[in-house]
Every structure is written in structure tokens, then in C-alpha cells.
Amino acid sequence: MTIKNKLSFSDNIDSVIGWLINPQINLKQSDIFITEFCQKLRDAGLSLDRLYLPIPTLHPQLLSIGFLWKLGLPIAERQEREHGIELTSMYLESPIRLIFETDIPHLRRRLTDLKQPYEFPIFEELIKDGLTDYLILPIFFRNYPRKGCIVFATKNPEGFSDSDINALKNVISVFSLILQIMAEQTITSTLLDTYLGHDAGQKVLSGLIKRGAGVSITAALWYCDLRGFTELSEKLPKDSLIELLNEYFACMGKSIYKFGGEILKFIGDAALAIFPILDDFDRDRACLTALDAAQEALQNLTLLNQERITKGLFALRAGLALHVGSVTYGNIGTPNRLDFTVIGPAVNIVSRMAGLCSPLGKTLIASEQFASPCGLKMISLGKHKLRGIEEEKELFSLN
Incomplete structure (x- = not known):
């Protein structure tokens, strides 16, 4: 009897993309959508333990609305970032800044290979939590001046494989289109709330x-x-x-x-x-x-x-x-x-x-x-x- 090898994440991304392009997908509750997205990635074989997604917005008080998911949380946490945070150490000493302010295609750090002092303060927290690999991919929006990004981290001792990263880039090319729809819905609602009540x-x-x-x-x-x-x-x-x-x-x-x-x-x-x-x-x-x-x-x-x-x-x-x-x-x-x-x-x-x-x-x-x-x-x-x-x-x- 022949035993089939377990398919890798890169072999299973069609299941994630199929879910993303389903017209019945619910985008009205962003925290639920992000949580379901993380679960779909895991179901497809990605060893994912943490995801952070800051979404740029147009708001009189907020610069972005972020969602932090960790394995074990029932739902992603909403995190609001006010205008002016880009002048604080939280942003200036963050790896996300490199994605927003440069043209690098992605940022990856094998956390198990790092030595103190760490390049970015957040790495100390991630290493204490047992995370081994860290990846940021940029997200581009059509007709919108600001770039977004998405951050993946894993506790897998082997980290993310090259095929994992390439597969994630393919998934994010579709995810970014869905995210733009969700972001535009949020912006539309925010602008109407702001100017009409x-x-x-x-x-x-x-x-x-x-x-x-x-x-x-x-x-x-x-x-x-x-x-x-x-x-x-x-x-x-x-x-x-x-x-x-x-x-x-x-x-x-x-x-x-x-x-x-x-x-x-x-x-x-x-x-x-x-x-x-x-x-x-x-x-x-x-x-x-x-x-x-x-x-x-x-x-x-x-x-x-x-x-x-x-x-x-x-x-x-x-x-x-x-x-x-x-x-x-x-x-x-x-x-x-x-x-x-x-x-x-x-x-x-x-x-x-x-x-x-x-x-x-x-x-x-x-x-x-x-x-x-x-x-x-x-x-x-x-x-x-x-x-x-x-x-x-x-x-x-x-x-």
C-alpha cells in the first residue's frame, strides 16, 4: 500500500484563495474575518502562531486600525493607532517602519538566530513568547497613497520555508483585494459618520x-x-x-x-x-x-x-x-x-x-x-x- 505524503502549505493555497473569493464571505465584522483567515491558513498547513494586520484608514483621530491574532485567542484583538504615533518610538523602532518607508519586497528575521541587542525591541517580546520566525509582507492598495502590511510569526522550530513565503505572497495578492474592499467599507462608514453623524x-x-x-x-x-x-x-x-x-x-x-x-x-x-x-x-x-x-x-x-x-x-x-x-x-x-x-x-x-x-x-x-x-x-x-x-x-x- 502506498502512503501519500502530507501536502505542504504551498500545495493547499487554493483552498485559502477559494475561501477569499467566495462572494458569500462576511466582511462586515473585521475581527471575525481576520480570525477566520488565520484559521484557513492553519487548516491549509501553515504553521502560524501570530498575525498582525494594520489597516490604514481615513479618520479624524485614527491613522490605522490594526488586528492582532494569536493562536489560542477566540478572536483577533482590535488595536487603534492614533495620528501622531508615527512620531513615537513604538513606530520609529518598529520593523513595520522599514516596510512603509522603503521598497523592500518583504522583511524576514529568523528569531532563533538573533543576538542581543536586538535590531528591534519587539523581537525580545516575540522570542520570550517562543516565536522562531518573523515575516512582514507589504500590501498595496489601488488608488490609495498609503501602503499596508501583514505580519506573520511562527513557533515552528524550522520557521517558514521558502515555499511557505512564496505561497503567502500568492495568497496576499488575492487577500489585498479583499482587504481593500473591507478598508473602503470602513472608510466610507467613517467618513459618513464624521461628516453626517x-x-x-x-x-x-x-x-x-x-x-x-x-x-x-x-x-x-x-x-x-x-x-x-x-x-x-x-x-x-x-x-x-x-x-x-x-x-x-x-x-x-x-x-x-x-x-x-x-x-x-x-x-x-x-x-x-x-x-x-x-x-x-x-x-x-x-x-x-x-x-x-x-x-x-x-x-x-x-x-x-x-x-x-x-x-x-x-x-x-x-x-x-x-x-x-x-x-x-x-x-x-x-x-x-x-x-x-x-x-x-x-x-x-x-x-x-x-x-x-x-x-x-x-x-x-x-x-x-x-x-x-x-x-x-x-x-x-x-x-x-x-x-x-x-x-x-x-x-x-x-x-
Whole structure:
């Protein structure tokens, strides 16, 4: 009887490539996809114990999103790298830097052959973990300026064979195409989240893209702006003005998102946000949550002003209005240039209310509809005329 020799990884790569090009492959959960990819490599005969994949992205805070897989982990770990990491020792003393900044076809180090001091600090950690061979392959993306890479490591005493490396290069030529699709999906979602907001971005991705398409929702509305911004914009240099706005919006936005709200629009020095009301029984919760967010945001502003004053800068003054009502949420604009926004009488009312913060000497004011669920937390300021609104509205502030 003839016993067949066990096939090598290079003989089995068709199984991995077949899995990659399967149209049913799930790319929506990157950590699961990377974990399954590692398992497919092992099933095909590759002795793989560790894989790291940094994926370049377009994000206001993140330079890349990485995934670290180790044999024994149930799922790959997500690792976010912020802008500026390229100036730190973590990057400057990393072998990945050589791949990103040179044209070398790959980087390989037999860890068992290395002597101290090690070429790169990470090698000490890998050797302690029992890894014997280390390989980085570059990944190129079409129509994208930045290069990616993928890092393989094994505990096999013999390391990676030359045929393993050649086979991996063939697999990565296909994997890179799939990775580009996954990266573009992430970038698209990130850009929509960044410029439209998460909920609006998801609505656009789900197909709500035609002019006039929209939905009606009920929400607690938040409108805030800076006092004296017109005068500031005439006096301050452009860079100082932008920095000031970013500091102010950071104070507001941090609390809005912490308490489940979403910023829909920045309008000069103003921001419009919503706290959705899920059903008829959710109104009180939404209003109380929005009020908690507003109080924390104003505390954030107080802390910011203390920092500014210690630096010899002037304090920022803000006005914040809270209202509740039904609004239309959807696409408005020209046939070729649309804006996803909120319109309706409730939006007009809350923006007009904010304009009364300064005349009334209050930082925060709320409508009767908003204040009603808040009980003793609010005190009436009487009825007041809102610009462009015929009927006077009773306004409230913090008690």
C-alpha cells in the first residue's frame, strides 16, 4: 500500500484563495474575518502562531486600525493607532517602519538566530513568547497613497520555508483585494459618520439618498452657540478662531455622545443635536438625559475656561437651548448636491430660543414642553417673544 505524503502549505493555497473569493464571505465584522483567515491558513498547513494586520484608514483621530491574532485567542484583538504615533518610538523602532518607508519586497528575521541587542525591541517580546520566525509582507492598495502590511510569526522550530513565503505572497495578492474592499467599507462608514453623524450616515448607506427622502422623528433638540462670535471672528486670526471653535465643540460634543445624543449639524459657531425619543413612553427619559448632558457640557466649558484664563486667554460664553418636538429628518438640496439634515418648526423654535440666552442672562434655557418632565430642576422665566414665531413661549432655566 502506498502512503501519500502530507501536502505542504504551498500545495493547499487554493483552498485559502477559494475561501477569499467566495462572494458569500462576511466582511462586515473585521475581527471575525481576520480570525477566520488565520484559521484557513492553519487548516491549509501553515504553521502560524501570530498575525498582525494594520489597516490604514481615513479618520479624524485614527491613522490605522490594526488586528492582532494569536493562536489560542477566540478572536483577533482590535488595536487603534492614533495620528501622531508615527512620531513615537513604538513606530520609529518598529520593523513595520522599514516596510512603509522603503521598497523592500518583504522583511524576514529568523528569531532563533538573533543576538542581543536586538535590531528591534519587539523581537525580545516575540522570542520570550517562543516565536522562531518573523515575516512582514507589504500590501498595496489601488488608488490609495498609503501602503499596508501583514505580519506573520511562527513557533515552528524550522520557521517558514521558502515555499511557505512564496505561497503567502500568492495568497496576499488575492487577500489585498479583499482587504481593500473591507478598508473602503470602513472608510466610507467613517467618513459618513464624521461628516453626517452616525445615524444619518447609516441611513445614507442603507439607501436613503434621493432628494426629498426622509423620515419624521420625535426628539429632544439641543442648540448651542457662542456668545459674541461675530466680534471674535473679526478680531482673531483664522487659526486661533478654528482652535477656539474646536475646543468649544469638544466640550459640547463629548457630553452629547456620552448621553446618547448625536450632533446633526455644525452651523458656524452653533451646533444642532438630537436625543431621539423611541416611543410615547420615552419622552421623559430623553428630556432628562438631554438635560444631564447639557449640565455636564456646561461644566466642561467651565473647566476649559479655567485653563484658558491660566494661559492668559479670555473665557468663552455660550448659550444652550433645549426643546422637544417632531422634526423631518432627510435629504434636502439640489439634484446633485444634498444635505442630510433636520427641519421643521421645532428646529426653528430651538434656534430662536438660543438667541434669548444673552438677553435673559442665562446660559441654558428650555421650552415648556422640554421642562415639563424635568420637574423641580427647572424654573419658569415667564413668556417671551421668539423672533419669527407669532405666539409667545414660556421659557425655563435651571432652578
